[in-house]
Amino acid sequence: VRVEGALAAGVYAKDVILAIINQLGVKGGVGYAYEYAGPVIDRMTMEERLTVCNMSIEGGARFGYVNPDATTIDYLRGRPHAPAGEAFDRAAAWWKTIATEPGAGFDDVKRIDGSALEPVVTWGINPEMSVGVNQRIPAPESAPEAERPTYREALAHMGFEAGQLIKGAKIDVAFVGSCTNGRLSDLRAAAAVAKKGKVAQHVRALIVPGSQQVAKAAEAEGLHEVFQQAGFQWRKAGCSMCLGMNDDKLQGREMSASSSNRNFIGRQGSPTGRTLLMSPAMVAAAAITGAVADVREML
Structure with a gap:
């Protein structure tokens, strides 16, 4: 590739x-x-x-x-x-x-x-179902016939309509972490955006370092203070909401902006919860605006 x-x-x-x-x-x-x-x-x-x-x-x-x-x-x-x-x-x-x-x-x-890429956001129930942040959610008819039932299931589960812009979709939870995007550079990218504002009042925002080593390095740089001042929760290292571990779960139909790797139904702890995968910086932007946003407008 x-x-x-x-x-x-x-x-x-x-x-x-x-x-x-x-x-x-x-x-x-x-x-x-x-x-x-x-x-x-x-x-x-x-x-x-x-x-x-x-x-x-x-x-x-x-x-x-x-x-x-x-x-x-x-x-x-x-x-x-x-x-x-x-x-x-x-x-x-x-x-x-x-x-x-x-x-x-x-x-x-x-x-x-790579020059043509824009920030990407998933809209469905597997990591293949994604669009650029300024693109519209595709209709089932645009997919191969064998995949159309999955597209219809995804639209129904997520509460989206074909042709809807993904940008502006309201979120309830923001999660930065996981083995995919819980490294020090990920936290730095998210912190750079967190400095731009405060977490929206209706959003629960979690920052979970991918390891204790990452947590110590981030705290040595003062990143935890940046996040806390912006209204994010600074949590202990672990898997956390990536797979709905312990109490870090979606509740009911909550919509999550997540830097993790999987958006399957029930993945983040609620059988009716919804997950939008994106980069850590995009998660931070969504946390501040309360909805899917184009992080490039905040840099």
């Missing part, structure tokens, strides 16, 4: 992988592995690449990977459990040899224009 061009400001790794899944489908990778490449992937940080690879399974792939390069090696250097000194140099030299060789054959090659 080659992502060409360059991402615009306000478009993130989460938007890239949601766009890929939208184009290839949730079954597009069944029986295969996804190799991500191209200028957009090359320029991504390791954490951004982790977001993309993390959601390969949502696209049906066995796994996703990016070839090891200088970004990989710099990220691993000096980390706990990584080799040190000459042992690291030997390991790095070997890592470079396992990159896909020039001219290698693939079962298929998909090219996506």
Whole structure:
């Protein structure tokens, strides 16, 4: 999967992988592995690449990977459990040899224009069902005939109408976290938006670091104070609302703007709850405005 061009400001790794899944489908990778490449992937940080690879399974792939390069090696250097000194140099030299060789054959090659991407939001009940933030929700008739019943089920469950703009859809809960988007860079992106205002009065907003290490690093930078001053709850590290863990669940028909990876019916704890997947920055924008918003207008 080659992502060409360059991402615009306000478009993130989460938007890239949601766009890929939208184009290839949730079954597009069944029986295969996804190799991500191209200028957009090359320029991504390791954490951004982790977001993309993390959601390969949502696209049906066995796994996703990016070839090891200088970004990989710099990220691993000096980390706990990584080799040190000459042992690291030997390991790095070997890592470079396992990159896909020039001219290698693939079962298929998909090219996506990263320059054309805008923030992406899911509207349905699986990660394939997404649109750009300024696009309209598609009609079942636009889908292959075999998928139309699922489209109708999604519209009924979500309470949306075909042709409706996703932008402006009211939310009740905002959740930044999960293994997909609970890293330090994700919290920084969300905090940059949180500085722009206060959480809407009707919105319950949760920030959940993906690990204790991330939580400590974020607190050392004062990010927790940024969120708290804006009206977000700063929670302990964990899975939280990604899968409706403990008390972190949707109630009834609540609508969630979530940076997690799955929007299946019941995923966030309520059988009638509704989930809109988006980037952490987009979640923060939705929390402040009380509805799906274009984060680019707040940067």
